[in-house]
Amino acid sequence: MIIFLDMVKLKRIAQIVNDIENFCLLSLMYSMNSNYSRRTLLKIITGGVFSIAALLFSRNRNSRKLKKMAKDNHSILSITELPETGPWPTEDPFLFCVHHNDNYPAAKDDLSPNVSLSGRHLGNDFSNKDGWSMYHGQKVPGFPRHPHRGFETLTVVSKGFIDHADSLGASARYGDGDAQWLTAGDGINHSEMFPLFSQNGNNKLDFFQIWLNLPSYNKRVEPNFEMYWEDEIPKISSNLNGNKNVQVEIITGDYLDFSSPIAPKNSWASNKKNDVAVWIIRLGRNGKFALNDTKSGAKRNLYVLKGSNIEIAGQTISGGSMVTLDSSKNTVIKNLGSKTKILMLQGVPINEPVVKYGPFVMNTRSEIEQAFYDYNKTEFGGWKWGNSDPVHGTEPEKFAKLISGKIIKPRK
Numbered sequence: 442m443i444i445f446l447d448m449v450k451l452k453r454i455a456q457i458v459n460d461i462e463n464f465c466l467l468s469l470m471y472s473m474n475s476n477y478s479r480r481t482l483l484k485i486i487t488g489g490v491f492s493i494a495a496l497l498f499s500r501n502r503n504s505r506k507l508k509k510m511a512k513d514n515h516s517i518l519s520i521t522e523l524p525e526t527g528p529w530p531t532e533d534p535f536l537f538c539v540h541h542n543d544n545y546p547a548a549k550d551d552l553s554p555n556v557s558l559s560g561r562h563l564g565n566d567f568s569n570k571d572g573w574s575m576y577h578g579q580k581v582p583g584f585p586r587h588p589h590r591g592f593e594t595l596t597v598v599s600k601g602f603i604d605h606a607d608s609l610g611a612s613a614r615y616g617d618g619d620a621q622w623l624t625a626g627d628g629i630n631h632s633e634m635f636p637l638f639s640q641n642g643n644n645k646l647d648f649f650q651i652w653l654n655l656p657s658y659n660k661r662v663e664p665n666f667e668m669y670w671e672d673e674i675p676k677i678s679s680n681l682n683g684n685k686n687v688q689v690e691i692i693t694g695d696y697l698d699f700s701s702p703i704a705p706k707n708s709w710a711s712n713k714k715n716d717v718a719v720w721i722i723r724l725g726r727n728g729k730f731a732l733n734d735t736k737s738g739a740k741r742n743l744y745v746l747k748g749s750n751i752e753i754a755g756q757t758i759s760g761g762s763m764v765t766l767d768s769s770k771n772t773v774i775k776n777l778g779s780k781t782k783i784l785m786l787q788g789v790p791i792n793e794p795v796v797k798y799g800p801f802v803m804n805t806r807s808e809i810e811q812a813f814y815d816y817n818k819t820e821f822g823g824w825k826w827g828n829s830d831p832v833h834g835t836e837p838e839k840f841a842k843l844i845s846g847k848i849i850k851p852r853k
Contacts, residue, residue, distance in 0.1 A: 516754045516770035521763040523744065526569060530763060532740040533790035534709050534717070536592055536802060537652035540746065540784075543573035543601075545582065545644040548637035552832055553580045555640070573646075576635075578830060582646075583634035585830040588821055589625035590812045591660045591802040593653045593708055595719060596621045597692055601646030602638070605841075606831045607631035608822035611666060613841035614833050616648075618671030619851075620692055624705050626655070626662035628812070628821035636832045649784060651719065653709060656791050657804050662707040664821075668841040670851035675699040686728035686776075694718025694787070696733075709791060715739075718787040724751075724776035732772040732785075741768035741787040748781030 523529055528539045549555045558575065561568060566575035575582045583603075596603065602616035605623075608630035615621055623631070637644040655662070669692070677689040677699055693701045693710050694717060704710035710717035716737035722730060732741075745751060747760040752775040758764060760781065766772055768787065794804045801812040815821070833840075842848050 516767045516772045517756060518765045518767055520756075520758065521765070523761045523763055525761075526567070529744060531786065532742060532765075533792065533795075534654045534715070534740075534788045535651060535786050536654050536795070536797070537650075538744070538784075538786065539650050540744075541646060541648050541650070543569075543582070543635075543646045545573045545635075545637050545646060546571075547642060548640050548644060550640075550835070551580065552636040552638065552835065554582070554637060578634065581634050581636060581830060581832055583830065584632060585634070586630050586632040586824060586826075587800055588628060588630045588816050589623075589800045590628040590816075590821075591808075592625055592655050593705070594621075594623045594625070595651040595653060595692070596623070596633070596648060597651070597719070597721065598646075598648040599721075601644065601648065602636055602837060603648070604634045604636055604832045605631060605666070606826050606833075607664075607666075608820060608824055609664065609844045610825050610846075611842055611844045612831075612833060613666075613668060614837075614839055615668060615670075615841065616837075616839070618674070619839065620669040620674065621666060622669065622705055622708070623666040624655075624662065624664055624707055626659070626664045626707065628815060628819075629664040630816075630821045630824060632826075632830055634830050634832050636837075638835075638837045651786065652802070653717070653788075654791050654793075654795065654802065655707070656709060657793055659707045659709075660803060660808070665705060665707075665844060667702070667705055668849065669702045670839070672852055673702055675701060686725035687730055688723045689730065690721040692719040692721065694720065696720075709788065715789045716787065717789075718785060720785040722774065722783040722785060724748075724774065724781050724783070726776065726779065728776045728781075730774045732766070732774065734771045735768045735787075737768070737789050739768045739787050739789045741766040741785070743774075744784040744786070746782045746784065748776060748778055750778030751776050751781050 521530060528537055531538050545554055547555045561570060561575055563575060563579050564577055568574055577584050597620045598616040598618065600617060602614060605613040605621065613621065635646055675691040677687070677691070677696065679687045689696065691699050691701045693704055695701070709715050714737065716735055716739040724730065743753065743764040743766065745758055745760055745762045745764065749759055751758045753764050754772050774783070796803050796806055796809055798809045801809055803809050803812060840848060840850050
């Protein structure tokens with residue numbers, strides 16, 4: 442019997458196999474850094490495999506590529522319906538983008554959820570049960586220590602707090618409008634935990650995590666991180682009839698006379714020619730914003746999180762959509778309905794081979810093998826913290842202790 446499979450199904454199967462393989466590798470990384478029993482680890486991996494398979498098959502229904510072309514403006518190249526959960530599609534130089542939007546319950550004194558955790562796959566809880574997940578956390582939600590090499594992470598927090606700790610001795614607590622730019626480079630082992638502070642009500646956590654690739658000549662640079670406090674991030678705003686109808690946060694990139702904080706020196710974003718821009722665009726009713734054209738050849742994608750009557754280049758767009766634009770053409774965004782929030786990712790492609798295995802992103806398979814060897818040998822500097830999921834005290838005070846040992850805090 443001959444079974445014919447179309448290319449879409451073949452690609453989906455290949456994606457499932459790849460994601461399961463990467464998940465198992467990442468689970469092994471967590472197991473090296475934890476005290477899980479074999480039985481517990483097996484439950485985590487088994488539950489994760491079935492979760493990934495279910496998620497990816499559901500993407501068949503929820504992530505169709507519509508490929509609509511705007512009739513009156515060819516700046517729209519395609520429209521993709523975003524998956525309800527999990528990472529969003531990206532284009533070079535971006536590797537990964539996910540929106541975390543959790544409504545955690547009231548907290549205990551130890552900053553953990555003040556509810557029963559029974560029924561959750563602790564160590565691998567991406568269930569969104571009751572509107573929130575524990576992720577890889579056992580007590581406090583978040584991601585206990587895990588390694589990276591060969592790329593950067595940009596974490597932009599609209600609401601809530603994140604505690605960072607790493608193998609180089611650096612640490613931070615940031616949130617409520619802050620952003621962290623972490624260059625993994627040659628290798629870093631770090632944790633990202635989500636402490637909960639309010640004991641009287643819900644604890645909302647709303648943030649984007651974005652992975653930005655590094656070119657081959659910067660894959661093995663010295664790791665580092667930069668903090669961009671909320672008051673350092675430029676914001677463009679306008680008001681109409683007393684209502685704030687446009688606000689644009691320039692996390693990285695330039696717009697008119699506004700420039701973001703300087704990107705880390707080894708980042709693809711540090712060279713203006715690469716035209717990297719990460720913006721959050723918020724539009725109230727009747728809000729209007731114009732994206733100017735660029736001649737850099739950059740890829741430009743808009744991720745429309747919410748809204749029901751949004752016009753992009755003259756075409757009506759619903760929330761939960763990714764709109765791929767031709768960046769060489771001007772594009773006007775109008776919001777004719779309720780408030781909307783849009784993430785823009787833009788950058789000139791690196792155009793190099795990408796080989797990803799779990800937490801490592803390199804150019805060749807042999808480089809991936811070397812990354813595993815180096816991590817097993819050195820743990821990228823070891824771990825100077827008492828446990829794999831440290832949090833930094835019970836007060837929601839922002840700070841960052843840099844790799845140099847210098848401590849910085851926001852101005853206000």
